[in-house]
Amino acid sequence: MEQQHDWTITEEHKGERIDKWLSSVQSEWSRSQVQTWVKDGNVLVNNEQVKTNYKVQLNDVVTVSPPEVVELDVEAEEMDLDIYYEDQDVLVVNKPRGMVVHPAPGHVTGTLVNGLMAHCKDLSGINGVMRPGIVHRIDKDTSGLLMVAKNDLAHESLVNQLVEKSVTRKYVALVHGNISHDYGTIDAPIGRDPEERQSMTVIDKGKHAVTHFHVLDRLEQFTIVECQLETGRTHQIRVHMKYIGFPLAGDPKYGPRKTIDFPGQALHARTLGFVHPRTGEYMEFEAPLPEDMKTLIDKLKK
Known part of the structure; x- marks a missing residue:
């Protein structure tokens, strides 16, 4: 386990949704990440599980035990990626026809993710260990542009834009x-x-x-x-x-x-x-x- 965090709710935060409040207290935690933790029981209020839309009350004790970051068992592979743009938050890559975007059980090499892992050490973790940084995908035999998130806040923003x-x-x-x-x-x-x-x-x-x-x-x-x-x-x-x-x-x-x-x-x-x-x-x-x-x-x- 990562370090456990405890907070007691004060007057100014009374009535806020727990997922929204937690992602504002710890800026490196994204809201969707917090929602997953709440559903998985990693977030407790007064030692009890709550729903993601729970509104915190005065003097509630909120305990967060972030799950351990699972080391990705997908190998980084040096590839000649066609990168159109990159900064600290996002990367835009032109995927060739024939390349799979992310690994799947039984198919863990030669994918775009393998190449991205060798190219940059930081990719968002929201989509789990097999799909780091992947916000959307295109089919294996379709070529073209994909956006990749290099941190969880970028991931959340890009996903929201897709939803909207x-x-x-x-x-x-x-x-x-x-x-x-x-x-x-x-x-x-x-x-x-x-x-x-x-x-x-x-x-x-x-x-x-x-x-x-x-x-x-x-x-x-x-x-x-x-x-x-x-x-x-x-x-x-x-x-x-x-x-x-x-x-x-x-x-x-x-x-x-x-x-x-x-x-x-x-x-x-x-x-x-x-x-x-x-x-x-x-x-x-x-x-x-x-x-x-x-x-x-x-x-x-x-």
């Missing part, structure tokens, strides 16, 4: 078929496919999901679109484009089989914008299409 839908996330996709209208919005809930558990699908009981798109270029049998995410569901663009009848080219899960020679779906996270957690300044980054996708499009144009 204020992060700019624009993708370029090559889809089958010819979309006749220039602009569209797909508002259809996404959930796990009851018949194919490894896949997602549009389903009534799914989570709210919205994708805006506009056509960038039309080829003979394909269309190049820019998709802007309003929500960030698993496989959202891939599922939504299939749903309206224009599946992603090369998509092994949601597209027609082997129509083009390409290692996975032709999808690239090109634009990423967010408000910096510390400075409050809006920052936006753009990563051009990777060579493999450019080559594919050039070939189809000919």
